[in-house]
Amino acid sequence: MSGSGPPNGGVSVETVLALLDLASTGMPDEHDAVAELLSAEQLDAAAAAQVGQRVRELQGAVARLHRRGQELSALFSSARELAALHDVDELVSGLVRRAHDLAGTDVTYLSEFDERTRELRVRSTAGVIAPAFRRLRVPPHTGLAGKVAETRAPQWTSHYAQLRDVPHAESIDSAVQAEGLVSILGVPMVAGGHVLGVLFAANRSEHAFSPEEVALLSAFADIVAVVLQTARLLSQARDAADETQHAYAELAQHVAAMERAGQVHEELTAAVLRGGGATDVARTLGDALERPVLIVDEHHALVAASDGSAAVVDSDPVRSALAESRRSGRCTLLDPPVDGCSAAVAVLAGDLVLGGLLIGDGAVELGAVELRTIERAAQITALLTLKQDAVRYAEDRVRGELLNDVLSPDVRRHSDLAARLRARRVRPEDLRTVVVVAVAPEHRRAALRAAHALASASGLSGEVEGVVTLVLPGADPREAAALVRDRVRAGAGTDEVLAVAARPADTLGELSARFAAVRDCSRVLAALGVGSAAADADEYAPYTSMFAGDPTAALPFVDRVLGPVLRWDADRGTDLLTTLRHFVDCNASPVRAARRMEVHTNTVLQRIERITSLLGESWREPEPFFRVSVAVRLEGLRRRLRAEP
Numbered sequence: 304m305s306g307s308g309p310p311n312g313g314v315s316v317e318t319v320l321a322l323l324d325l326a327s328t329g330m331p332d333e334h335d336a337v338a339e340l341l342s343a344e345q346l347d348a349a350a351a352a353q354v355g356q357r358v359r360e361l362q363g364a365v366a367r368l369h370r371r372g373q374e375l376s377a378l379f380s381s382a383r384e385l386a387a388l389h390d391v392d393e394l395v396s397g398l399v400r401r402a403h404d405l406a407g408t409d410v411t412y413l414s415e416f417d418e419r420t421r422e423l424r425v426r427s428t429a430g431v432i433a434p435a436f437r438r439l440r441v442p443p444h445t446g447l448a449g450k451v452a453e454t455r456a457p458q459w460t461s462h463y464a465q466l467r468d469v470p471h472a473e474s475i476d477s478a479v480q481a482e483g484l485v486s487i488l489g490v491p492m493v494a495g496g497h498v499l500g501v502l503f504a505a506n507r508s509e510h511a512f513s514p515e516e517v518a519l520l521s522a523f524a525d526i527v528a529v530v531l532q533t534a535r536l537l538s539q540a541r542d543a544a545d546e547t548q549h550a551y552a553e554l555a556q557h558v559a560a561m562e563r564a565g566q567v568h569e570e571l572t573a574a575v576l577r578g579g580g581a582t583d584v585a586r587t588l589g590d591a592l593e594r595p596v597l598i599v600d601e602h603h604a605l606v607a608a609s610d611g612s613a614a615v616v617d618s619d620p621v622r623s624a625l626a627e628s629r630r631s632g633r634c635t636l637l638d639p640p641v642d643g644c645s646a647a648v649a650v651l652a653g654d655l656v657l658g659g660l661l662i663g664d665g666a667v668e669l670g671a672v673e674l675r676t677i678e679r680a681a682q683i684t685a686l687l688t689l690k691q692d693a694v695r696y697a698e699d700r701v702r703g704e705l706l707n708d709v710l711s712p713d714v715r716r717h718s719d720l721a722a723r724l725r726a727r728r729v730r731p732e733d734l735r736t737v738v739v740v741a742v743a744p745e746h747r748r749a750a751l752r753a754a755h756a757l758a759s760a761s762g763l764s765g766e767v768e769g770v771v772t773l774v775l776p777g778a779d780p781r782e783a784a785a786l787v788r789d790r791v792r793a794g795a796g797t798d799e800v801l802a803v804a805a806r807p808a809d810t811l812g813e814l815s816a817r818f819a820a821v822r823d824c825s826r827v828l829a830a831l832g833v834g835s836a837a838a839d840a841d842e843y844a845p846y847t848s849m850f851a852g853d854p855t856a857a858l859p860f861v862d863r864v865l866g867p868v869l870r871w872d873a874d875r876g877t878d879l880l881t882t883l884r885h886f887v888d889c890n891a892s893p894v895r896a897a898r899r900m901e902v903h904t905n906t907v908l909q910r911i912e913r914i915t916s917l918l919g920e921s922w923r924e925p926e927p928f929f930r931v932s933v934a935v936r937l938e939g940l941r942r943r944l945r946a947e948p
Contacts, residue, residue: 394530396427399502402523403429406516408504410484413492413527414441414448415500423448423501433481445472451489451501457521459488459512486510488517490524494532502527556670571683580687581607585660588680592673594645594665598684600658602749602796616644616661625649625659634674634681640664646674648681650688657688706763709734709774709811710818720811733761735777735807737817738787739770739825741834746795747771753794757787770822774814777807784837799834801825806841820844823851828944830854831861831937836944846937857937864934867917879917882910884939887932891923 395413403411410430414423423441431437441448450469451458460466463479463486479487487505491498502524504516571587581598589596589609596609603617624635624647634648646662646669660681667673705723708716721731742750750771751764758764762775771791775783781804788802803825805817817840824840824847840847850857862869868879882900886907889895893911897904914922921927 392427395527398523398527398530399427400429402502402504402520406504406520408488408510409507410482410503410505412436412503412505413500414439414503415531416452416498423452426500431482433478436478436482439475439478441475442472445470446475447487447489448501448503451491452498455491455493455498457488457490457517459486459517461486461509461511463487483507486512488512488520490517490521492524492528492531494528499528499531571680580691581684584680584684584687585609588660588662588677591667591676592662592665592669593667595643595663597661597663598650598658599661600749601656602794603659604794604796606658616642616663618642621647621661628659629656634662634677636669636674645669646677648677650681650684652685652689657685660684705729706765706772706774707767709763710737710767710772710815712815712819714812717811729763730761731811733776734763734774734811734814736775736780736783736804737808737814737821738773738775738783738802738804739818739821740773740787740791741801741803741825741829742771742791742795742797743799746797746799749795750791750800753791754787756794757790767818768822770825772818780804780806780839780841781837784839788835788837801828801834801836801838803828803838803840806839820847823847823854826854827851827857828941830857831941832858833941833944838944843940846933846940849933861934861938861941864930865918865938868914869938871913871917879910879914880935880938882907883914883931884935886911887928887935891928 399411399413408430410428412428412431413426415426416422417424417440420440421443425437425439428437443449444453446469447458447460447463447466463484482505484505485508487503489501489503492500492502502520504512504520571584585596585598585607586609597605597616598607600606603622618641620637620641621644624637624644628635628647628649629651632649632651634646636646637644640663643663644661645664648660648662650657650659660677662669662677669677705720705727708720709724711717724731724734740750740754751766754764754771754773758773758775762773764771764773766772773787775787778786784802784804787804788800791800791802792798803821805821808814808817821840824838824843827843827847827850828836828838830850846857850860865880865883868883871877872879882896885896885899886893889899893907894904897907900907918927918931922931
């Protein structure tokens with residue numbers, strides 16, 4: 304049939320095939336090719352118009368099918384990407400771009416619902432020009448977005464400026480105007496009964512959105528909703544898994560800490576039962592915490608160390624931490640650590656402070672269980688200290704009774720004394736030098752402990768007539784007094800220690816008189832204001848005998864006799880007392896005094912004249928001169944002892 308027209312006014316095969324080719328392209332007939340083909344056929348105008356209309360309808364149907372295929376392909380691709388769900392932000396941005404390409408609008412953007420502020424904030428855009436638009440936030444119940452979220456249905460407008468049935472906000476209108484948007488379509492993203500956001504397609508010109516455009520955007524909105532919901536569920540699952548793992552780790556740490564604490568308590572209890580001491584506590588706690596542990600007494604002197612170290616952490620922050628622990632009754636952390644010390648806890652027995660535990664740096668973290676373990680170790684230390692003190696007290700009481708009997712003037716208490724001393728492993732021949740110690744009441748307990756440590760090997764110590772007293776092997780009195788003073792200073796943590804010793808006794812029977820001498824001497828020296836010294840009682844025997852009955856009268860005596868001279872020197876910066884002392888020592892000879900002082904005799908005479916004006920004309924007569932001599936020597940004694948280190 305090629306090249307020949309059909310009979311009876313029909314259409315040729317070539318024309319039919321050409322018309323079918325035009326219809327299958329789905330492209331609009333811009334050059335009226337259908338009319339050109341039909342004009343060559345023998346058809347009337349009505350038939351040609353009918354055929355042309357039918358061909359154009361076929362073109363539209365094919366175009367819609369082609370577009371639908373692209374949409375389905377895009378949706379299937381999006382579904383495959385959703386199945387992977389690697390990067391949520393990248394996937395959401397890709398979906399927005401794909402919707403933008405298929406919708407053919409000028410702008411496409413996604414606003415996500417912010418659960419904290421209840422706002423819709425722009426998360427992803429395609430085709431946006433104005434930077435401010437990407438930061439757009441829509442308050443609740445505002446604008447077209449608010450209406451979409453509330454109705455959960457697609458909403459659109461052909462001219463946003465003429466939209467009157469929604470509340471407007473100046474910030475939103477300004478952003479829309481800056482972007483030049485006119486027609487806007489918004490569809491909700493709903494998942495699990497919750498609105499997750501709104502997907503928008505917009506043009507910069509008026510446009511009536513077709514049902515196909517609404518359906519296409521809604522399909523993409525559903526996919527994005529699935530993406531966001533899945534991402535949230537995965538995030539919640541990851542958070543739950545992380546919380547579970549964290550809880551498991553904490554539980555494991557807690558169980559390990561409890562096991563460690565149980566082991567520490569068991570070992571400390573065993574240490575108490577077997578009669579252990581502070582060293583056992585320090586070593587056990589140090590091994591459990593994998594940290595060095597030091598135990599100090601109430602004066603911060605080292606008692607025990609877990610590693611055998613002799614170093615002591617002694618600083619203001621550490622002392623402050625121990626003071627805070629005493630107030631709170633809890634372990635105090637040092638943040639940051641000071642000199643390697645991370646924690647401190649006071650060792651207490653009621654209101655009695657027995658010392659403290661210092662915890663160094665280490666691998667084991669100091670959590671709640673570890674802190675309670677340290678506090679319990681401090682309690683065990685207090686129990687051990689009290690137990691040891693009780694044993695020591697019982698021993699001291701026995702030895703103290705022996706000491707009192709040794710120093711008693713009652714000879715009836717001396718019967719079988721040598722045998723009783725040997726029963727306590729004390730050799731009677733070693734008890735020769737008596738030393739008494741005067742300290743402030745708050746340091747007496749520590750002074751007794753230091754005295755006991757010093758005398759435990761070959762002597763006796765204790766309290767006699769309220770005074771810390773020791774009886775030691777024979778030694779030079781001043782050396783013995785200096786030894787006791789230094790040991791008590793170190794043990795009691797105070798420099799104010801007065802130690803007085805007597806010359807060694809030849810027999811046990813002489814110790815009573817020696818004790819009376821050193822006791823009276825210490826009282827006189829204390830009354831003179833001498834708080835720290837090491838003295839030989841024999842050097843001050845004349846003054847002790849004068850004031851033993853009333854030691855408090857010694858200082859008033861000096862003031863009464865020498866007061867005018869002392870005040871003259873203090874007010875004018877002179878030193879008449881030195882001249883007076885040399886004058887007394889030289890038997891009232893101005894010449895000898897001048898020679899000793901290496902000054903001219905007239906200088907001494909002038910000073911003596913000034914002293915006479917202060918003390919009165921009769922001070923050089925025998926009785927007043929004796930009193931002046933005693934007072935001068937007492938004042939010199941007081942000044943010398945107070946100047947000693």
